[in-house]
């Protein structure tokens with residue numbers, strides 16, 4: 379019997395289905411944006427949270443050794459990363475963690491690098507904290523993207539970059555970086571004393587034939603990057619636990635840990651709530667079978683959507699999905715048609731700079747009735763022809779999305 383249970387989350391105060399009006403024109407769209415899942419968490423998580431709720435006392439909580447042990451074992455077993463208990467720190471999310479790290483790794487006005495298109499809170503973290511954003515875009519290949527090492531090193535030197543926020547696996551382009559790719563980029567950082575924040579929140583969502591390599595294990599010798607590297611991860615994506623706000627910061631370097639601790643003491647956020655610790659521990663201890671079924675469902679959704687789009691819309695470009703449950707689709711080849719559709723309804727000048735940006739929104743929302751993440755969010759107008767679709771939902775929703783995109787573009 380399937381362990382994966384789809385939930386209709388409408389009217390549950392969730393961001394994905396009930397928060398559509400904030401970012402889109404209407405609230406009745408098929409929600410394929412926010413990166414969480416429409417599946418119930420594994421039974422072990424609900425059970426252990428229910429036991430705690432049943433207990434009925436919610437006083438101050440001490441995270442037990444079992445929480446740390448469960449994570450350490452998961453990293454060792456599935457990622458070959460031997461994390462020491464004393465390296466582990468808490469953050470209420472990976473996003474807060476990299477916002478704090480940016481402040482610790484670069485001074486005001488100093489440069490922090492990203493590789494666009496990339497998860498947009500990276501850019502906000504740099505800008506909101508008064509650091510200088512430097513972009514070294516990924517290079518487009520036939521089937522996806524790769525890093526531009528020469529440009530990266532030149533940028534580091536030219537801009538005097540102090541820190542780099544690395545997305546591994548990469549949201550939104552779905553790359554699972556290979557060991558030699560990670561090594562090349564981290565060697566450059568090491569050579570120029572650039573700190574690396576390695577955001578590995580998608581570490582477990584890996585398609586068959588690929589393997590996630592923790593940045594910390596990519597070096598020639600063990601611990602090669604320990605003095606420049608902080609790794610961020612969580613059970614959030616793997617087990618659909620965003621609401622419990624529990625993420626893990628791994629800091630192998632003692633001196634940097636002391637700086638983190640001082641910072642965390644200063645804002646008095648050194649630990650999280652009981653629900654987070656209980657849920658994450660349960661998931662890591664008992665959730666693997668559920669997770670494996672989930673992975674199969676995501677891969678199936680990806681193959682289905684990709685083959686439908688490619689069969690019916692031969693000029694669509696889908697980046698190979700190696701990891702994450704986020705599919706990056708380039709509709710640029712259809713942009714004239716998309717702009718013409720929008721221009722037919724609105725008085726739009728198709729030659730206007732942002733016409734593609736506006737037109738794709740009109741297309742997705744009005745013609746398809748779908749809320750997707752827009753390419754522009756990840757790096758500006760250059761990605762206006764792209765959309766990011768969340769595959770962590772039931773097959774029926776994926777089928778509806780395929781039908782709507784195909785019939786809107788063919789009409």
Ligand SMILES: Cc1ncc(COP(=O)(O)O)c(C=O)c1O
Pocket residue numbers: 413470471472473474497545549577579580612614620625
């Ligand atoms: C690369 C990346 N980092 C972080 C997050 C969110 O992290 P958190 O919810 O732990 O703040 C996401 C969610 O989509 C993500 O894709």
